[in-house]
């Protein structure tokens with residue numbers, strides 16, 4: 001598909017949007033997205049927290065230069081597409097950016113509008129099954145918050161694979177982290193779903209039945225902290241993420 005005209009149109013779109021990192025442009029009546037190269041990686045504090053706790057959820061991402069991150073994401077998208085995972089096709093890769101096809105509608109937007117109807121219930125189910133399928137073929141996402149999922153042509157479709165983790169980190173840890181990130185992003189925005197059921201869908205499609213024990217272990221480790229957090233003066237000053245973490249532990253405890 002890449003041709004001179006397409007490359008020219010992409011270059012022009014990139015030139016006229018200097019401050020933007022991810023943005024759409026149209027070519028011959030079809031929508032595409034440009035994603036510019038930019039560095040990734042966790043900060044020093046994050047590294048320190050990981051060294052101190054060794055909690056799977058705190059695994060720091062590899063520091064990548066802008067061009068490394070661009071090559072990593074565009075080639076991962078291509079590999080996943082070849083393996084039958086629903087991701088946008090990469091149409092063009094340059095030194096400064098890559099161009100992909102449109103990945104459909106933001107799932108976050110659909111679920112926010114739909115709330116507790118049949119379609120939403122179906123989508124929550126498919127969301128966990130889709131993450132499970134990705135894991136069942138030995139892959140991980142790395143940024144599996146709800147905002148990185150779309151809905152396209154009747155399928156849940158993934159976006160945003162720029163995060164990379166060291167080869168030395170076991171896949172299990174990265175997959176557990178994916179599941180945790182997805183659960184956390186849903187709890188944080190107060191999505192009305194049955195979390196036990198959702199985890200069940202994930203387990204069946206991934207084959208990762210060990211996550212149930214890992215989630216339970218996590219709720220055990222945090223028991224002492226919870227009592228502290230419930231203490232009203234402390235609850236008042238907690239930030240949104242800490243409150244969401246607390247609510248998530250409560251949800252996990254029900255499974």
Ligand SMILES: Nc1ncnc2c1ncn2[C@@H]1O[C@H](COP(=O)(O)OP(=O)(O)O)[C@@H](O)[C@H]1O
Pocket residue numbers: 022023032033035088100101102103104106147148150159160161162
């Ligand atoms: N191929 C695409 N199709 C549809 N929307 C896209 C596409 N690529 C990016 N977007 C939109 O741009 C946002 C940011 O892109 P993303 O790759 O997730 O970068 P970031 O790392 O900044 O989160 C996405 O949440 C989505 O709304």
Ligand SMILES: [Mg+2]
Pocket residue numbers: 147148160
């Ligand atoms: Mg994103």
